[in-house]
Amino acid sequence: MLDIINRLLGRESHSSRNVAKERLRLVLVHDRAGVSPELLQTLRVELIQVISNYMEIDEHSLEVSLDSSENQVALVANIPVKKMKRTVQTETA
Template sequence: MTLLELLQRIFGKDNDTSKTVAKERLRLVLVHDRSNVSPQVLESLKVDLIKVISNYMEIDESALEVSLSDEDQAVALVANIPVIKVKRTV
C-alpha cells in the first residue's frame, strides 16, 4: 500500500471500485509483460529475498510484498518488507 492509498483510507477517500481494481490489475499485467518477468520468476525472487534478508532481520514473511512498477518509462522492483526486529549478531 502506498502512502497516498493509506492517506486516502484514513481520510475516507478510498475509491476501491471494481473499475479501479481492474485498472490496477491490467497495469500490473502490462508491467510484467514489458519486463518479461513471469510470475514464477517474481515468486522465486521473493523467496530469495526472504532468505537473504532473514540473515540480518526478523521479517513478517506473510506480509511481504514484491511487485514490479512501471514509472517514467522504466520498470522498478518494489519490495515492501515488514521488519519485526534487527538481528544484532550474524
C-alpha cells in the same frame, strides 16, 4: 506507491474495480519487463531468505512488484521489519 500510502493511513479500498485495475497494471508491467509471475515469486522467496539472515520480517505482508516508467523498470519491495537481529545467520555446508 499510492496504494501503500493509503494502506498505511487506513484508507485502503477493497472494491473489485480497484483490485482489477491493480492486477491489470501488474500484468502490463510484467509483460513490458518480460518477467513471468513465476520469476517474480521466486525472487520474492529468495529475498525473504536473504533478508531473514539480518532481520525478522513479516513475510505475509511483504510486497514485491515491478514498476515501469518510460524505458525503465524498477523493482519495488515493501518489507515490514519486526526487529533487527544482533548476529548474522550464515548457512553452513
